[in-house]
Amino acid sequence: MAAGGPRNVLIELxxxxxxxxxxxxxxxxxxxxxxxPSGPFETGHPTLQTGVRAWVERQTHHPLGYVEQLxxxxxxxxxxxxxxxxxxxxxxxxxxxxxxxxxxREPGWQSWYRYFPWxxxxxxxxxxxxxxxLPRLERWLAEARDPVLKRERRxxxxxxxDEKSWNEExxxxxxxxxxEAQLVPEAGRPRARIADPLPGAPMRxxxxxxxxxxxxxxxxxxxxxxxVFELMPxxxxxxxxxxxxxxxAGRPLHKQNFRRxxxxxGLVEETGASTSGTGGRPAKLYRFRREIxxxxxxxxxxxxxxxx
Amino acid sequence: MAAGGPRNVLIELxxxxxxxxxxxxxxxxxxxxxxxPSGPFETGHPTLQTGVRAWVERQTHHPLGYVEQLxxxxxxxxxxxxxxxxxxxxxxxxxxxxxxxxxxREPGWQSWYRYFPWxxxxxxxxxxxxxxxLPRLERWLAEARDPVLKRERRxxxxxxxDEKSWNEExxxxxxxxxxEAQLVPEAGRPRARIADPLPGAPMRxxxxxxxxxxxxxxxxxxxxxxxVFELMPxxxxxxxxxxxxxxxAGRPLHKQNFRRxxxxxGLVEETGASTSGTGGRPAKLYRFRREIxxxxxxxxxxxxxxxx
DNA sequence: TCAAAAGTGTTATCCTTACACCCATGT
DNA sequence: ACATGGGTGTAAGGATAACACTTTTGA
Numbered sequence: 324m325a326a327g328g329p330r331n332v333l334i335e336l337x338x339x340x341x342x343x344x345x346x347x348x349x350x351x352x353x354x355x356x357x358x359x360p361s362g363p364f365e366t367g368h369p370t371l372q373t374g375v376r377a378w379v380e381r382q383t384h385h386p387l388g389y390v391e392q393l394x395x396x397x398x399x400x401x402x403x404x405x406x407x408x409x410x411x412x413x414x415x416x417x418x419x420x421x422x423x424x425x426x427x428r429e430p431g432w433q434s435w436y437r438y439f440p441w442x443x444x445x446x447x448x449x450x451x452x453x454x455x456x457l458p459r460l461e462r463w464l465a466e467a468r469d470p471v472l473k474r475e476r477r478x479x480x481x482x483x484x485d486e487k488s489w490n491e492e493x494x495x496x497x498x499x500x501x502x503e504a505q506l507v508p509e510a511g512r513p514r515a516r517i518a519d520p521l522p523g524a525p526m527r528x529x530x531x532x533x534x535x536x537x538x539x540x541x542x543x544x545x546x547x548x549x550x551v552f553e554l555m556p557x558x559x560x561x562x563x564x565x566x567x568x569x570x571x572a573g574r575p576l577h578k579q580n581f582r583r584x585x586x587x588x589g590l591v592e593e594t595g596a597s598t599s600g601t602g603g604r605p606a607k608l609y610r611f612r613r614e615i616x617x618x619x620x621x622x623x624x625x626x627x628x629x630x631x
Numbered sequence: 632m633a634a635g636g637p638r639n640v641l642i643e644l645x646x647x648x649x650x651x652x653x654x655x656x657x658x659x660x661x662x663x664x665x666x667x668p669s670g671p672f673e674t675g676h677p678t679l680q681t682g683v684r685a686w687v688e689r690q691t692h693h694p695l696g697y698v699e700q701l702x703x704x705x706x707x708x709x710x711x712x713x714x715x716x717x718x719x720x721x722x723x724x725x726x727x728x729x730x731x732x733x734x735x736r737e738p739g740w741q742s743w744y745r746y747f748p749w750x751x752x753x754x755x756x757x758x759x760x761x762x763x764x765l766p767r768l769e770r771w772l773a774e775a776r777d778p779v780l781k782r783e784r785r786x787x788x789x790x791x792x793d794e795k796s797w798n799e800e801x802x803x804x805x806x807x808x809x810x811e812a813q814l815v816p817e818a819g820r821p822r823a824r825i826a827d828p829l830p831g832a833p834m835r836x837x838x839x840x841x842x843x844x845x846x847x848x849x850x851x852x853x854x855x856x857x858x859v860f861e862l863m864p865x866x867x868x869x870x871x872x873x874x875x876x877x878x879x880a881g882r883p884l885h886k887q888n889f890r891r892x893x894x895x896x897g898l899v900e901e902t903g904a905s906t907s908g909t910g911g912r913p914a915k916l917y918r919f920r921r922e923i924x925x926x927x928x929x930x931x932x933x934x935x936x937x938x939x
Numbered sequence: 940t941c942a943a944a945a946g947t948g949t950t951a952t953c954c955t956t957a958c959a960c961c962c963a964t965g966t
Numbered sequence: 967a968c969a970t971g972g973g974t975g976t977a978a979g980g981a982t983a984a985c986a987c988t989t990t991t992g993a
Contacts, residue, residue, distance in 0.1 A: 602971055
């Protein structure tokens, strides 16, 4: 079988490490936001999971609430291209609790909407979509001479970027479309940088792609698994919980429906206490019912669809 | 950090390759059903996807309709334990079309219910659940002395194996529970084989676990992506389509509701022809509308829940 | 003429969505 | 008193689940 066999292969780990800080979804980055944490897998560990956990917890000094594998790449790219050494990079999504009131912000936590500003619909459709993105995609359509290709491109743009058909889970597809249309800096060959890139900070290598994968996975997951709670403090109000889900999903939720669903699914229970630090009437405090994870094969946090 | 650095690492591929043959969901196996196809990744290929495609198509001589990564393991197990060589195994789910009327059956295709007989609820709850599995799990509960542990086990068993809470997607959780309860042969240490294993054929290494992952993924996927069509012939009747989905989901569907949903979602279109080989009234033939994959970010095949 | 599968019309129920409103606190 | 967020009742609409029935063929 061709040039197979053992070789110098490097196993690299990448982490999309998420925390909620002041109602903003943040990811841990290095190098002034240009990189996700990554490093070699320490072959001493018995399993990948334990290796990832140990490595991430050393980087962040936070216990890791939840870890999930995202994707494995083994593509020939990166610096190693010529060296005959192959890199397999295995990426993970991790959720952690960030103590917020600490005053001093830890560095490296960046809002993920810095990288994907078009993904934040909490205040309605972001202006830059209409202003900067859709016109550029329109131009990309126009570039296609072949009518079949043009039609295909139009359908993809409409299916992924239109206000009506907006699906907050399609983070990766949207990024890939922008990449293909050469609208993000990462798409340029080393020399030929993109002339006038879109708003949204780039990252080195394929790290923004990995981040998109992580966001997409998390947005999908919160709908059928109670993972939000890994990002919440032990006690929280329903308003806080709603804002957390909104921050992740990138869109506003309907208050009453959200509450009804959370309560009727038995996801939370009252602590008995309430808090008065919220600016209005004091809110009851709740905590996550951990038992639920055993009780049912799938416990979900459904997201009602509409505004305010 | 620690014992890291480049080492002799072997990249291995595993494939869960699925086809539908005579309304049975089949997987390609080797060694008389004891192994999934697996082999080294040929480092010549530019990307993993192309490597997998090439490798699988050489094994099966069938074009591969759909490929998706399942999971990556790098655990210290297998034969290489002492050799200092590490194996990273990357598993894939692949869907292919098997020409059925060929008369001569290709070898190696096994019904996946051979490995997971308790997962087939098309004719109602399988008798062996009540007869063989639930009593064993009951005994496993009884073994727990610690009341907390006992309660936890009970909740997991009830959440995953009960008739009422049965969730056909939880294939992996159920297998893992049986593994933990030492009811499958794979759970035994090399010497000490399980005394009286459950019905359901075992596989070598962790291959049955990988298969469970693949089935679970596919069962989840058919609900929101039109992947069933990768397993269907170009033209098919709605009855065939329904039996295909039932075979994968492992449970019966409601005819009218199934049809309504398929049609109203615009997933298929009539070919104009009809077939008379079905034993009763001739059925209209349909084909998949491939355009739909571009039109919408998510196109789904919803599964109505009930019997007959 | 009967078995077998295709194909259709209609209803009850529940969940989703949405509107409108009241409550308790700090300033 | 009023702004702010917490908290609730209820109704409209749509999707889901279910029932019962007709149609068209082959044996």
